[in-house]
Ligand SMILES: Nc1ncnc2c1ncn2[C@@H]1O[C@H](COP(=O)(O)OP(=O)(O)OP(=O)(O)O)[C@@H](O)[C@H]1O
């Protein structure tokens with residue numbers, strides 16, 4: 399329901415979004431990740447018809463945003479970055495205004511406003527001027543405005559920024575709950591949020607897509623994925639060499655152990671599961687195992703690898719060898 | 734209810750949600766009273782008219798209308814609400830028109846308050862009601878032209894003070910070249926066609942004609958078309974400089 403075709407946005411000589419093509423279908427919750435300045439917000443501004451693209455096409459629910467912006471905008475709800483709102487209005491008045499602008503009248507308008515207030519838990523502040531609300535409440539008013547008309551497409555630019563942990567959980571639950579029959583595109587700097595709510599994760603950097611896949615696939619890109627952290631009592635002779643000698647082990651790194659203990663991180667070759675081999679070895683050698691931990695992969699580490707300079711666009715299916723020649727060996731290991 | 738009306742209603746209500754609007758109205762009433770009292774001498778011959786009121790309005794509007802119009806778009810741009818407004822299914826021309834009409838209606842409220850003076854002169858004497866009505870119509874039209882221009886300048890910058898100053902200076906130039914003494918002097922030094930053009934595009938000359946009681950269609954059309962031109966440019970500027 400959202401189609402981006404070769405979307406490019408330049409500000410003077412600077413290219414903010416570079417030849418971006420993407421298609422998001424009903425039921426998908428797509429997360430945009432990427433460092434500051436990656437072009438996430440710029441892309442969203444173009445999808446919602448605020449900024450005209452320099453070149454390329456956008457369709458929302460079959461409406462071309464360039465030629466039929468009103469139809470496209472009617473089908474979508476948008477939370478702009480920073481949730482800009484009229485400071486001298488109350489949430490109730492603002493929501494009524496947005497509802498009227500979207501063609502809602504009378505009873506339909508009232509019930510839409512009430513429902514949005516309820517879903518974003520704004521009941522206590524509906525009659526308070528927006529400028530006197532706390533940051534998190536402002537964000538929730540922005541969110542209420544976006545979901546007001548139960549749109550088919552939701553574009554949310556950092557929806558949980560500034561929310562307390564309870565509200566973050568509430569908003570994530572709301573997004574999950576709405577996701578069934580909608581298209582939701584959101585951006586976030588909270589990597590775990592993508593796993594919590596998104597069915598699809600994309601990583602942008604320098605205006606280009608660096609990754610497009612499931613959140614699980616994203617995590618599996620980590621060099622730590624399925625690596626095993628092993629904490630042993632005492633310092634058994636030759637432990638590191640023994641671990642390194644195991645079938646399927648790529649390398650072993652000694653870790654900082656606490657007093658009287660030793661610790662290792664065992665990296666598997668080809669990201670295979672090594673736990674049986676490692677525990678069997680520990681058993682056979684009679685090591686007293688304090689703690690074993692299989693690393694599920696670290697998103698921040700994948701994020702860093704994908705977005706730093708020199709990394710190139712990469713989708714599932716393309717191999718790491720194509721991606722970066724100067725990356726350390728462990729990062730180059732293919733899934 | 735279409736987009737224009739929705740925007741109009743929000744904007745118009747917004748004026749009255751802050752004390753600023755009441756300050757503005759009070760200021761307006763006090764100042765009109767003040768200068769009428771100060772200039773009374775010039776018009777003593779003809780007390781049963783509002784000539785003193787109307788002759789001062791172009792200059793009072795010069796200060797007040799830029800203050801009213803400066804925030805129309807620059808505030809939207811500065812606070813980012815432009816993104817909220819323009820991603821609603823409302824077109825740019827609808828938003829431009831709705832905002833302008835709300836501001837114009839607010840000036841209309843101010844002028845309505847002034848009609849109390851009309852009642853006063855009617856009570857005290859026997860004024861020419863046609864002339865006074867023409868004066869109010871002319872004042873409303875002139876305010877509209879000022880406002881549309883202020884809105885256009887406001888769309889060009891996110892700096893309200895800059896918008897205020899630029900609008901004020903440009904309007905001042907327009908008023909000055911139409912001021913009788915200046916206009917006569919210009920008539921002596923400028924080629925005839927230029928002098929005529931200046932007179933034709935002068936808010937002051939047009940307004941003076943109307944406030945003398947001559948509701949000439951050409952003067953009315955002049956004000957309305959200057960509004961249309963400014964709003965058209967306003968919409969183009971908003972459209973082209975949305976992201977900037
Ligand atoms: N109006 C503008 N004029 C010039 N450059 C702009 C403009 N808007 C955005 N940019 C530039 O485009 C790039 C992308 O900005 P964008 O806001 O899309 O980043 P982002 O991915 O949303 O970043 P963040 O995570 O910080 O929100 C940035 O380098 C920014 O400076």
Ligand SMILES: [Mg+2]
Nearest residue numbers: 438439440479
């Ligand atoms: Mg952003």
